[in-house]
Amino acid sequence: EDQVTQSPEALRLQEGESSSLNCSYTVSGLRGLFWYRQDPGKGPEFLFTLYSAGEEKEKERLKATLTKKESFLHITAPKPEDSATYLCAVQARGGNTPLVFGKGTRLSVIA
Amino acid sequence: DGGITQSPKYLFRKEGQNVTLSCEQNLNHDAMYWYRQDPGQGLRLIYYSQIVNDFQKGDIAEGYSVSREKKESFPLTVTSAQKNPTAFYLCASSIRQGKETQYFGPGTRLLVL
Numbered sequence: 001e002d003q004v005t006q007s008p009e010a011l012r013l014q015e016g017e018s019s020s021l022n023c024s025y026t027v028s029g030l031r032g033l034f035w036y037r038q039d040p041g042k043g044p045e046f047l048f049t050l051y052s053a054g055e056e057k058e059k060e061r062l063k064a065t066l067t068k069k070e071s072f073l074h075i076t077a078p079k080p081e082d083s084a085t086y087l088c089a090v091q092a093r094g095g096n097t098p099l100v101f102g103k104g105t106r107l108s109v110i111a
Numbered sequence: 112d113g114g115i116t117q118s119p120k121y122l123f124r125k126e127g128q129n130v131t132l133s134c135e136q137n138l139n140h141d142a143m144y145w146y147r148q149d150p151g152q153g154l155r156l157i158y159y160s161q162i163v164n165d166f167q168k169g170d171i172a173e174g175y176s177v178s179r180e181k182k183e184s185f186p187l188t189v190t191s192a193q194k195n196p197t198a199f200y201l202c203a204s205s206i207r208q209g210k211e212t213q214y215f216g217p218g219t220r221l222l223v224l
Contacts (some may be wrong), residue, residue: 004153034212043115043201043215044154087154098144098169099213101153 002027002092006102013078013109021073021105023088033071034099035064036087044087047073078109113138115216117202122221124189124196132187132219134202140214141207143185147171148199148218157200160185161207189221197223 005024013019025033032051036044048057050066057064061082063074073086085106089099115136124130134143142161146154156169160179174193179185185204189196200219205211 036215041199041218041220043117043217046212046214049212089154098156098159099154101155103151103153 002090002100004088004090004100004102006086006088006105008105009103010106011108013075013107015079015109015111016077018074018076018078020075021086021107023071023073023102024069025071025088025090026069027090027092027100029093031091031093031097033066034089034091035071035073036089038085038087038104040085047086075107078107080109080111083107083109115202115204115214117200117216117219119219120217122219123224124221125224127191129188129190130221132189132200132202132221134185134187134216135183136185136202136204136216137183138204138214139182140204141182142205142211143179144203144205144213145169145175145177145185145187146201146203148201154201157187196221 003026007022032049034049035047038044048064053068055066061076065072085104087104089101091099118133144159145157148154155171157175158177160166166177176188202216203213205213
């Protein structure tokens with residue numbers, strides 16, 4: 001069974017304090033790994049898709065990396081507006097396989 | 112602006128009542144999805160549709176029904192058989208089912224009176 005585990009469940013950072021969020025996964029052949037940002041009471045906003053180990057993608061203060069077992073979302077010099085829940089999802093190869101989501105990491109950045 | 116719209120933002124259901132959540136997209140996407148989100152849990156797939164007039168059950172389809180009569184629309188009905196319907200419901204779409212990134216709507220919060 002495909003599984004996604006995100007850690008930590010919650011993270012509190014001071015403004016400017018860089019850190020990383022972890023997404024560990026087990027999947028029978030990875031087709032893609034997805035990162036989303038979700039603000040309270042809103043739908044998830046797409047951030048990145050990673051397809052193969054070693055791939056990296058960046059957007060502003062965020063950088064996503066991928067290995068064969070996990071993905072990291074690095075946040076450099078975060079600002080209060082980066083506060084949100086970050087969701088990770090994986091999709092397995094083969095047929096029409098659905099996304100499997102982790103429970104998310106709730107990030108709070110304090111000014 | 113292209114995107115996904117969901118309505119209403121809040122919906123209240125009485126005991127024994129069926130309610131329908133609307134999802135519309137103007138992205139010309141073939142595939143559409145419905146997810147349920149509960150506090151402290153990951154998104155769970157209810158139903159998905161790859162093409163008009165076709166849909167498949169997800170992990171938690173019991174107590175729900177869908178239709179896909181138009182490419183742009185994928186309404187979800189929460190029936191009286193769903194005993195614990197209180198949740199945040201999210202609709203998503205992708206260019207096609209399988210590989211492309213899914214984009215989400217703003218969500219509908221369903222509450223039971």
